[in-house]
Amino acid sequence: MKLEDLLATDATIPSLPEVVNQILVELQKEEPDLRRVNDLLTHEGGLTLRILRLVNSARYSTGTDRIGSIEVATARLGMKATRETVQAAAVGGVFKGVPGVDLVEFWRHSLDVAKIAQSLAEDLRLDPVLAFTAGLLHGTGDLILKMAMPDRPSVQPEFYTDDGRYAAQLADLGYAYPEVGAAFARKWQFPGEVVDAIHHQCEPQESPDPTLSSVLFLACWTARVHELDIDGTAMFDALPRDVAQSIGLNDVERLCDGDVIPWTPADEARDFIPGGGGTA
Template sequence: MKLEALLATETLIPSLPEGVSRVLAELQKEEPDLRRINELLSGEIGLAVRLLRLVNSARYSAGDQRIGTIEAATARLGLVATRQLVQAAAVGGAFKGVPGADMTSFWRYSLDVAKIAQSLAEELRLDKGLAFTAGLLHGTGDLVLKMAMPGRESLQPPFPTDDDRHETQRADLGYAYPEVGAAFAARWLFPDSIVEAIRHQCDPQDARDKTLASLLHLSIWSARAHELDIEGEALADAFPGDVAQAIGLADAERLRGDDVIAWTPDDEARDFS
């Protein structure tokens, strides 16, 4: 299937859910009603559970205190971050029963990428929410491709451990999951900076905003190295040092350790999916 045909097929790229649309409509008002936002979110049980998971995964809470209610979550996040995480939380509910995909494994890995991206953004004094959301969404294009072409050979290896996926898909299809994921993010009205970072996650040097795309590239590399259990000399040789240097990452060494973040357990990913 050609990229243009794929992107034109409404049934393949999930639409923004009605409940999420109502929340976002309230958030977009000149003077949003936080009480109404909380009511709308509380009425969408699956969305509320995923939102709370994301808030706690992203460590928006103070110290070790976990956030347990929607009211506490929106108060802690503020309106801008609430909008971003509501959209991100809804993504988990948009992809159900994707052919050939282990969704627990997919979201566990995606949450790891998101957490690493947030950690790097904090170090570089960038928007942590944007970085987290870009990390969480970076692989959604692969899910769309699986739904469109479930038997395609280039889509069969597990996403978290397939280090050659971008090149293989481009050779097979003429395009790959980053372009499709960017189209999905744009359709769901995510900020342009997130759309651009997802599109250029594999080639950050070509992005208009090289910093967020490079940060995402490094986060993906670190999470995938963990999935593949790469260590020692092989890990050092594979490290994209030029990308780290380009964005002035001072402590690049820590991305090559096994304690980069608190890695996501399966039960957290299972609740999200």
């Protein structure tokens, strides 16, 4: 399937849910009505649960100060972060029954990447919300490819452990999951910086502004090393030092720290999926 055909298929790339579209319209107003936003959210129980899960993740959590209501969450986030959090939380509700994918594991890994990207962004004094969002969405293109071409060998390997699928998809299809994920993020009206980071996550040097895409590259590398249980000399030898140095990340060895983030448990990822997830 050609890329233009894939992107033209509404059934393949999920559309923005209507309630999310209404919330975004409200938040784009010169003086948004936060009470209307909260009212729209409280009528979407699954979306509210996913928002609270994100807000209470490493992204916003402060010790034991957990947020239990959508009103407190949106007040603490502010308008800009509320917009991105609503969009990000909605993503977990639109990918259902992806062939061959354990969605709990997929979102557990994606949340790990998001947390690492956020941590690196804070070190570099970048926007941690943008970094977290890019990390959370970085694998959506792989889900879309698996839905569109479930029997295609180049899209079948597990997303979170196979680091050769990017090259395999380019050779087979002429494009790969980063381009597809970027198209999804663009369709869902995520910020341009997030779209660009997802698009260039495997080759950050190709981006007009490679900083955020390099953060995403490093976050993906770190999470995959953890998934594959690579440690010791093998891990240090494989460190992408050139990418880290290109954006001024001097303490690159900290990516090898087993406690670089609080790793996401399955229960946290399960709350991100309608019906608890599972393998299709």
